Amino acid sequence: MSLPNEQDPDEIALPDIGKLTGSLAQRVYEALRTAILAMDLPPGTILRKQLICEQLGVSRSPVTEAITRLAGEGLVEVVPQSGSRVTKFSMSEIHEGAFLREAIELAAVAKVAAERTEEQLSELTRNLRLQALCLEDNDEAGFYREDQRMHELIFSFTGYPKLNTLAAAGWLQVNRARQLLLPIRGRAQEAYEEHKVIIEAIRARDPEKARRAMRKHLSRLVTRLEPLIESRPDLFD
Amino acid sequence: MSLPNEQDPDEIALPDIGKLTGSLAQRVYEALRTAILAMDLPPGTILRKQLICEQLGVSRSPVTEAITRLAGEGLVEVVPQSGSRVTKFSMSEIHEGAFLREAIELAAVAKVAAERTEEQLSELTRNLRLQALCLEDNDEAGFYREDQRMHELIFSFTGYPKLNTLAAAGWLQVNRARQLLLPIRGRAQEAYEEHKVIIEAIRARDPEKARRAMRKHLSRLVTRLEPLIESRPDLFD
DNA sequence: CTGTGTCAACTAACATGTTAGCATTCCAAA
DNA sequence: TTTGGAATGCTAACATGTTAGTTGACACAG
Structure with missing residues (x-):
């Protein structure tokens, strides 16, 4: 196998390591x-x-x-x-990551919908209100943060701590590729509506409805990634 | 955190590494x-x-x-x-691993049921016949091998190579704990019947039926592990 | 007998020296 | 011009020396 040096800068942009903790x-x-x-x-x-x-x-x-x-x-x-x-991107890896994430998150949201406590529900609705606030303020970054937070909440409510880690690992390539997409106007509002349906299903303790809503929500992103293989072929292998 | 030396033999039973390949x-x-x-x-x-x-x-x-x-x-x-x-066993980790495995394998078997080719189906039925042969010969080890093989086939038919790796990683603790169980008489026959239902669902291209059959199949093992926490508390933490 | 502080022994974490395999380059022969 | 092979420069992989933090035993005081 070969390693053709695509580019070899003498300097690499790396964050300072002094501010971090741990080994x-x-x-x-x-x-x-x-x-x-x-x-x-x-x-x-x-x-x-x-x-x-x-x-x-x-x-x-x-x-x-x-x-x-x-x-x-x-x-x-x-x-x-x-x-x-x-590593370069590979559309098949992205699809695999999305499939894995979907498998895990659908199972998680169904379990949460079936077993949720009142406390958990109110934490989710509180998160949803935060999302609405971010939308009102046109705070895209804040909305993205709360979006992520909502998914983490659902994972944590299953009681299985490693689920979030694994789902994130599968999602990693998808997230990396997402950096290349420009935010689409109105997408946040759309995502918010989808979140509402998911949480409504959890409120109603309806696992099947929760699964369907979550599936619809997750499927959005991958399709938006498809054109990248045409527009940025240098990043794929 | 402490490391109380539960036992410290001067010799550890390790396989010889000379026979293996790689780094x-x-x-x-x-x-x-x-x-x-x-x-x-x-x-x-x-x-x-x-x-x-x-x-x-x-x-x-x-x-x-x-x-x-x-x-x-x-x-x-x-x-x-x-x-x-x-690491010692932890019942919550075992449950988490089983949940993860179930989530991945249900999604996999549903996808395969929906998209399977004739070739894939015949490979599965061929595997099933091998299982039947092992049963006739009372070849427990052989049956276990073909059982495992069937699950690997299903994973590979999704076209997602890492799925099997991840499912195996989640299943790891379950498999380790399984070593402690004595084989139950008639369990292999029972498993074979369950396999038949799964493959029948794949033949019929019925994802929902495949999911149900697989779920039933997977749920067996975990319940059998529960009593271990009583009989071998020294292995749990 | 119980709690406390010191110290020795052990470990992971880190640094650095060594080895060997692969790729690229360049020159010479066909 | 092409081909092939020796030389070079790079790398990961491995070996080993060094550092610093934790444990646990033991002595000693309360």
């Missing part, structure tokens, strides 16, 4: 992960351990561990005895 | 994983890097990487600056 390996991991997801390290970028070491002021050990973990998540490809680079 | 880290990983899943390293066992290094004749690097990977799978706990040990 060095953990901090390096987060720094690289953030940079990859923000497309500061675009797909195809070759990762030079030595360069990263110098720039962050650490030795190769924590950098190696960080890259190993990123490879486990599918964000980095390691070619034995040769090199590592940021 | 040293990979071989050490497989050796440890096999030993843990076979309960040769029971829950609570403290892993001494140095000892493992000496016994396998390798340095600490590949052993460290192997343990890191096992920690990522949840088979090993690492206490910072202190030590590592084989």
